Amino acid sequence: MLLLGTTAxxxxxxxxxxxxxxxxxxxxxxxxxxxQFDETTQWSAETGKLVAKxxxxxxxxxxxxxxxxxxxxxxxxxxxxxxxxxxxxxxxPEVGFGLxxxxxxxxxxxxxxxxxxxxxxxxxxxxxxQRFWEGFYLRIEGRNNRKLRENHLYRVRAVxxxxxxxxxxxxxxxxxxxxxxxxxxxxDAGAAVLLAKNCEVHFDEVVITGDNIPDADLxxxxxxxxxxPQAKLTYTWGRIxxx
Numbered sequence: 001m002l003l004l005g006t007t008a009x010x011x012x013x014x015x016x017x018x019x020x021x022x023x024x025x026x027x028x029x030x031x032x033x034x035x036q037f038d039e040t041t042q043w044s045a046e047t048g049k050l051v052a053k054x055x056x057x058x059x060x061x062x063x064x065x066x067x068x069x070x071x072x073x074x075x076x077x078x079x080x081x082x083x084x085x086x087x088x089x090x091x092x093p094e095v096g097f098g099l100x101x102x103x104x105x106x107x108x109x110x111x112x113x114x115x116x117x118x119x120x121x122x123x124x125x126x127x128x129x130q131r132f133w134e135g136f137y138l139r140i141e142g143r144n145n146r147k148l149r150e151n152h153l154y155r156v157r158a159v160x161x162x163x164x165x166x167x168x169x170x171x172x173x174x175x176x177x178x179x180x181x182x183x184x185x186x187x188d189a190g191a192a193v194l195l196a197k198n199c200e201v202h203f204d205e206v207v208i209t210g211d212n213i214p215d216a217d218l219x220x221x222x223x224x225x226x227x228x229p230q231a232k233l234t235y236t237w238g239r240i241x242x243x
Contacts, residue, residue, distance in 0.1 A: 011209070043062070057091055071210065080203050155170050155171070
């Protein structure tokens with residue numbers, strides 16, 4: 001496998017899963033507070049969507065992401081639709097999005113977790129954000145607790161700019177967080193991720209833009225990386241290197 005190069009200008013990575021695979025994406029393992037990430041969730045590309053199916057999860061939501069430790073200061077956009085929920089006695093359904101995940105498969109986790117939707121016995125509710133740092137957890141209240149519907153298409157945009165992180169739902173700001181100096185560079189780079197627990201949710205139209213993001217379209221089954229707009233050369237790369 002080859003490490004994707006970086007460029008001096010902003011790259012754009014796209015994936016709408018029309019090729020029927022999720023190449024370049026991977027599950028994140030590990031645990032936090034002795035609670036295991038959900039390993040029962042199935043992630044698959046089906047009919048032009050990335051589908052997460054989760055039942056009877058007890059720990060943290062399953063995390064499925066793309067990127068590496070060179071990815072910083074980027075914008076992550078996608079669409080999602082919640083199709084169904086499967087409440088479990090110890091753990092409610094959740095759907096989420098994250099930025100700068102940079103410690104997969106370890107006992108501690110760094111990353112900003114925008115879990116914007118959780119379901120009680122009746123409603124999906126927007127408004128929860130979380131931050132993990134070396135195994136510690138911080139809850140950040142969102143700015144909007146409105147109800148969301150199943151079988152309805154929503155747009156998400158998450159932005160990392162230096163120490164400032166923002167998330168938008170349908171272009172409305174729903175969460176904002178500034179990383180304090182005492183946390184140093186623990187959140188300065190890492191993968192973009194999707195989260196799901198005890199539900200079926202469909203993700204689509206992923207677009208990630210930033211100076212350290214490869215200029216690539218994953219819908220061709222391979223990484224198409226434009227090296228120089230002047231030279232108009234295109235190189236085909238292998239899957240993205242793991243952490």
